[in-house]
Amino acid sequence: MSPRPIRILLAEDQSMVREALAALLGLEPDIEVLVQVARGDEVVEAARGHDVNVALLDIEMPGLTGIEAAAALRSELPGIRIVILTTFGRPGYLRGAMEAGASAFLVKDAPAAQLAAAVRKVLEGERVIDPTLAAAALAEGANPLTDREREVLRAAESGATNAELAQRLHLSQGTVRNYLSTAIQKLAARNRAEAVRTAREKGWL
Numbered sequence: 001m002s003p004r005p006i007r008i009l010l011a012e013d014q015s016m017v018r019e020a021l022a023a024l025l026g027l028e029p030d031i032e033v034l035v036q037v038a039r040g041d042e043v044v045e046a047a048r049g050h051d052v053n054v055a056l057l058d059i060e061m062p063g064l065t066g067i068e069a070a071a072a073l074r075s076e077l078p079g080i081r082i083v084i085l086t087t088f089g090r091p092g093y094l095r096g097a098m099e100a101g102a103s104a105f106l107v108k109d110a111p112a113a114q115l116a117a118a119v120r121k122v123l124e125g126e127r128v129i130d131p132t133l134a135a136a137a138l139a140e141g142a143n144p145l146t147d148r149e150r151e152v153l154r155a156a157e158s159g160a161t162n163a164e165l166a167q168r169l170h171l172s173q174g175t176v177r178n179y180l181s182t183a184i185q186k187l188a189a190r191n192r193a194e195a196v197r198t199a200r201e202k203g204w205l
Contacts, residue, residue, distance in 0.1 A: 005032040012058040024112035040064030059086040067096045074101030081122040092203025104128035143204045144186045152179040
């Protein structure tokens with residue numbers, strides 16, 4: 001009796017990319033893509049409804065990011081191995097993915113054979129990281145922002161005033177101003193908009 005194939009959940013919001021990945025992985029004799037979703041907030045429910053053992057998650061999706069979906073999946077269904085796929089080689093994304101419980105972090109344009117090999121390795125308990133991304137993450141260093149500074153910067157991305165941010169985050173205006181000022185200094189930015197842009201580019205938000 002032949003062993004059961006590796007059973008994949010594929011989460012990717014761009015339908016053409018998702019279908020291409022599914023088709024390429026489907027050519028592998030030991031891999032089957034059981035379910036596909038287009039949103040991060042559909043990942044856990046889809047995994048519950050199908051007997052999958054590996055989840056391939058795009059990093060940028062509506063609903064939840066791939067990193068947020070990975071954390072939710074690890075909490076709800078810890079037996080499923082997680083592979084994060086990204087178009088953007090941002091060092092902060094790699095660190096966030098590992099902290100969320102991902103076993104692999106790869107760029108989307110990697111050859112299909114490389115992706116299939118990574119899927120097999122994570123099922124054997126190995127960790128697979130794109131070497132270029134790993135080197136960039138080491139060179140960049142750790143995220144200098146605290147959780148609260150990230151929260152305030154994310155909220156500030158909408159262009160809200162300090163008063164609006166204070167109300168939304170249940171903080172005083174002075175506290176909001178202090179968090180923003182510290183974040184701006186840490187990121188060597190000229191203003192909050194530049195701080196948000198820098199943090200986004202590095203994958204720190």
